[in-house]
Amino acid sequence: MDGVTQLQRQFVEHATSLYREGYLDDQFTQLQKLQDETNPDFVVEVVTLFFEDSEKLLNNLATALQQESVDYKQVDAYVHQFKGSSSSIGAQRVKNVCVVFRNYCDEKNLDGCVVCLQQAKNEYLLVRNKLEALFNLEQQILQAGGSVPMIV
Amino acid sequence: MDCNCIEPQWPPDDLLMKYQYISDFFIALAYFSIPLELIYFVKKSAVFPYRWVLVQFGAFIVLCGATHLINLWTFNVHTRTVAMVMTTAKVLTAAVSCATALMLVHIIPDLLSVKTRELFLKNKAAELDREMGIIRTQEETGRHVRMLTHEIRSTLNRHTILKTTLVELGRTLGLEECALWMPTRSGLELQLSYTLHHQNPVGFTVPIQSPAINQVFSTNRAVKISPNSPVARLRPASGKYMLGEVVAVRVPLLHLNNFQIYDWPELTTKRYALMVLMLPSDSARQWHVHELELVEVVADQVAVALSHAAILEESMRARDLLMEQNVALDHARREAETAVRARNDFLAVMNHEMRTPMHAIIALSSLLQETDLTPEQRLMVETILKSSNLLATLINDVLDLSRLEDGSLELDSASFNLHSLFKEVLNLIKPVASVKRLYVTLSLSSDLPEYAVGDEKRLMQIILNIVGNAVKFSKEGSISISATMAKPDSLRDPRAPNFFPLPGDNNFYMRVQVKDTGIGISQQDIPKLFTKFAESQSPASRNSGGSGLGLAICKRFVNLMEGNIWIESEGVGKGSTAIFYVKLGLPVRLNESRLPHLRLQPKLGQTSFPGLKVLVIDDNSVSRTATKGLLVHLGCDVTTVSSGEECLRVITKDYKVVFMDVSLPGTESYNVARFIHDKFPKRHEKPLIVALTGNTDKSAKENLLRVGMDAVILKPVSVEKMRIALSELLDHKKDVHEA
Numbered sequence: 001m002d003g004v005t006q007l008q009r010q011f012v013e014h015a016t017s018l019y020r021e022g023y024l025d026d027q028f029t030q031l032q033k034l035q036d037e038t039n040p041d042f043v044v045e046v047v048t049l050f051f052e053d054s055e056k057l058l059n060n061l062a063t064a065l066q067q068e069s070v071d072y073k074q075v076d077a078y079v080h081q082f083k084g085s086s087s088s089i090g091a092q093r094v095k096n097v098c099v100v101f102r103n104y105c106d107e108k109n110l111d112g113c114v115v116c117l118q119q120a121k122n123e124y125l126l127v128r129n130k131l132e133a134l135f136n137l138e139q140q141i142l143q144a145g146g147s148v149p150m151i152v
Numbered sequence: 153m154d155c156n157c158i159e160p161q162w163p164p165d166d167l168l169m170k171y172q173y174i175s176d177f178f179i180a181l182a183y184f185s186i187p188l189e190l191i192y193f194v195k196k197s198a199v200f201p202y203r204w205v206l207v208q209f210g211a212f213i214v215l216c217g218a219t220h221l222i223n224l225w226t227f228n229v230h231t232r233t234v235a236m237v238m239t240t241a242k243v244l245t246a247a248v249s250c251a252t253a254l255m256l257v258h259i260i261p262d263l264l265s266v267k268t269r270e271l272f273l274k275n276k277a278a279e280l281d282r283e284m285g286i287i288r289t290q291e292e293t294g295r296h297v298r299m300l301t302h303e304i305r306s307t308l309n310r311h312t313i314l315k316t317t318l319v320e321l322g323r324t325l326g327l328e329e330c331a332l333w334m335p336t337r338s339g340l341e342l343q344l345s346y347t348l349h350h351q352n353p354v355g356f357t358v359p360i361q362s363p364a365i366n367q368v369f370s371t372n373r374a375v376k377i378s379p380n381s382p383v384a385r386l387r388p389a390s391g392k393y394m395l396g397e398v399v400a401v402r403v404p405l406l407h408l409n410n411f412q413i414y415d416w417p418e419l420t421t422k423r424y425a426l427m428v429l430m431l432p433s434d435s436a437r438q439w440h441v442h443e444l445e446l447v448e449v450v451a452d453q454v455a456v457a458l459s460h461a462a463i464l465e466e467s468m469r470a471r472d473l474l475m476e477q478n479v480a481l482d483h484a485r486r487e488a489e490t491a492v493r494a495r496n497d498f499l500a501v502m503n504h505e506m507r508t509p510m511h512a513i514i515a516l517s518s519l520l521q522e523t524d525l526t527p528e529q530r531l532m533v534e535t536i537l538k539s540s541n542l543l544a545t546l547i548n549d550v551l552d553l554s555r556l557e558d559g560s561l562e563l564d565s566a567s568f569n570l571h572s573l574f575k576e577v578l579n580l581i582k583p584v585a586s587v588k589r590l591y592v593t594l595s596l597s598s599d600l601p602e603y604a605v606g607d608e609k610r611l612m613q614i615i616l617n618i619v620g621n622a623v624k625f626s627k628e629g630s631i632s633i634s635a636t637m638a639k640p641d642s643l644r645d646p647r648a649p650n651f652f653p654l655p656g657d658n659n660f661y662m663r664v665q666v667k668d669t670g671i672g673i674s675q676q677d678i679p680k681l682f683t684k685f686a687e688s689q690s691p692a693s694r695n696s697g698g699s700g701l702g703l704a705i706c707k708r709f710v711n712l713m714e715g716n717i718w719i720e721s722e723g724v725g726k727g728s729t730a731i732f733y734v735k736l737g738l739p740v741r742l743n744e745s746r747l748p749h750l751r752l753q754p755k756l757g758q759t760s761f762p763g764l765k766v767l768v769i770d771d772n773s774v775s776r777t778a779t780k781g782l783l784v785h786l787g788c789d790v791t792t793v794s795s796g797e798e799c800l801r802v803i804t805k806d807y808k809v810v811f812m813d814v815s816l817p818g819t820e821s822y823n824v825a826r827f828i829h830d831k832f833p834k835r836h837e838k839p840l841i842v843a844l845t846g847n848t849d850k851s852a853k854e855n856l857l858r859v860g861m862d863a864v865i866l867k868p869v870s871v872e873k874m875r876i877a878l879s880e881l882l883d884h885k886k887d888v889h890e891a
């Protein structure tokens with residue numbers, strides 16, 4: 001069972017680092033609490049939904065900002081959506097970028113918006129990679145017959 | 153005379169006849185030429201008023217001439233014609249000459265008077281010349297005065313004013329020396345302060361009380377003084393033959409507070425300076441009147457200029473002082489603000505820091521109590537619990553009080569059951585009271601409403617504190633608590649003359665009286681009762697514990713509730729009575745009362761809601777799934793829709809609660825709420841509408857409640873929050889439904 005403990009320790013380290021570095025916040029913990037026997041894949045489902053949603057939104061945003069005359073209302077609506085979903089799963093850094101993004105939209109500052117979009121994309125990719133790594137570890141633990149430790 | 157005819161040859165012995173002949177001829181010539189000359193010159197002159205006289209005169213002269221001319225023919229024998237002509241001429245001449253003579257009688261006085269007039273005019277012209285000379289001099293003097301004044305007034309520096317005065321006066325009047333003597337501080341001497349030619353006058357002083365000086369000071373005119381008087385002895389004794397005349401004038405030194413616009417102080421100022429002016433020696437110049445006038449005017453101007461300079465100095469000094477004070481005040485204010493901010497920060501931190509461990513201690517100790525313990529352990533745990541409760545109360549009290557002082561404390565306003573509040577107080581106090589064998593009675597008047605609107609927690613705190621004090625300070629006897637609805641006339645209490653309660657339409661005043669038979673309070677202690685930390689010095693109360701804050705806090709709360717509180721006692725050992733009034737609101741009709749933002753009190757509600765049919769509206773798929781998961785975890789039967797329209801299609805009365813994410817675009821949330829209200833008019837059929845929002849604005853919450861939401865929950869929602877919110881919602885609905 002050494003491998004499992006090793007994996008579990010890795011998992012805990014990875015997870016705590018995510019919280020410590022601000023990638024995830026308390027909301028993610030809440031989501032995890034909702035996962036139980038009746039709903040074993042809840043977190044993965046929600047997170048996958050988030051990934052799909054975000055890809056769509058980011059593409060839409062890129063298109064919207066490339067228009068000749070940018071419709072800031074539309075851009076704002078997308079960012080609002082993005083902010084909503086990221087805060088629902090606790091992707092803190094993404095959410096923070098969205099807040100700044102919205103300010104630029106209000107000011108109709110195209111350069112600021114473009115920069116923010118890039119930042120949002122970066123943050124999203126980062127958090128996606130981290131979450132995928134986390135889920136991988138989870139799978140490995142489960143396959144090795146261990147149980148996933150709870151992070152409080 | 154023999155008539156001799158004129159012969160070509162003169163008879164040699166008629167010389168006389170010849171001379172006569174020639175003379176007559178010349179006379180005639182002259183006579184004829186004079187009128188010619190007259191006519192010529194008169195024609196030339198434009199103004200000659202006597203032409204007629206001239207004609208007469210001319211005629212007279214011509215005829216005279218004619219007579220003499222005709223004489224020429226009469227030397228020899230002449231014919232009768234000549235005689236006739238001669239006679240005619242003579243007659244005419246006679247007539248004209250008489251007429252002329254008569255005329256001249258009138259004319260000559262006139263002509264003479266012309267001469268007099270000429271003389272008169274000449275005199276007048278000379279006089280006018282003189283006067284003009286004087287005026288010019290005066291004009292020049294005036295110019296000098298103006299120039300001097302301008303020079304003097306162009307500066308506000310006292311030193312410059314005086315120096316300039318002396319210089320300009322010296323220049324204008326051509327003085328040899330000019331000096332200013334100022335009175336010393338003692339007022340007994342005059343000190344030489346400024347002179348024209350000496351740069352730094354060696355401090356000569358001269359006693360004030362000398363006759364010459366008194367004479368000068370007694371009048372505002374310039375006074376001539378002797379060149380030998382002490383104030384004038386400034387010039388180096390160079391053995392000049394004749395010292396120039398000296399004039400002295402007083403310069404009033406006005407005090408600031410003597411400055412009245414229309415009341416030029418004459419006799420109230422006693423301080424004068426002395427200005428001494430000396431004409432050059434050996435110049436035989438005298439002081440002219442206009443020069444003296446100039447000096448007087450200048451002296452006045454100098455006085456005015458000096459006063460202005462003094463005023464300016466004063467006001468500059470005052471302004472500097474004010475600026476300094478301002479700076480100091482600003483500094484003090486900033487320090488005070490910093491101090492307040494520091495204190496608030498400290499309190500905020502300590503609030504959290506102190507409360508967290510306290511809660512941990514209390515929570516864990518109470519948990520520990522539930523476990524199996526030996527009797528000693530149980531005793532220890534109970535002590536720990538009691539002490540930590542006391543400490544928690546103390547912390548809360550201190551923090552409350554400082555918030556109260558800040559004025560940052562706001563009372564809650566919610567509807568609560570007044571009767572059960574009192575009952576709860578009674579229940580809390582009964583154990584302690586029964587241990588001390590005190591009877592506690594409660595009487596609530598029948599007109600006191602059952603429900604009231606106000607701050608339940610703080611009201612409880614007040615009543616508990618008062619009742620607790622009553623119990624604490626009574627060793628035996630009884631405590632009686634009575635609460636009544638205050639009558640308008642009884643609201644004015646003679647003991648509280650500044651208390652003017654004004655019950656309004658939706659408010660009422662409640663009067664609570666707590667009477668005990670305890671140790672009482674002495675008269676001198678009564679005023680200190682509500683002061684912070686002040687405890688009475690009597691030994692009986694010394695050891696009863698308490699921080700001394702309770703009554704102070706009560707008073708603050710009562711004041712916040714627009715009421716009044718006081719304690720009466722007849723003396724030591726005679727018990728005491730505490731009375732307070734507070735203003736509470738009347739609840740609106742119960743079936744319309746809405747729940748405000750849900751209070752998260754840790755009531756033990758339902759832990760799960762099996763089969764509760766709920767609808768979730770959220771256009772964000774991630775957020776929707778998260779909320780669904782949450783509700784599923786709590787056991788609900790969840791349906792999800794992603795837009796308002798879908799919701800309206802799906803909604804039936806089977807759904808008990810609708811969770812709406814209010815970031816729905818536009819006015820959708822409002823429309824959905826409206827639709828639901830309209831579709832289910834009967835209250836017990838209508839699903840509860842709960843808004844989920846991330847907006848922490850108070851006004852946003854109020855708006856949501858106004859458009860028809862039953863409750864508002866702030867995102868992010870935790871499982872606990874959702875559980876509590878749901879259970880409260882459903883409880884309330886049940887209550888309302890059963891009411």
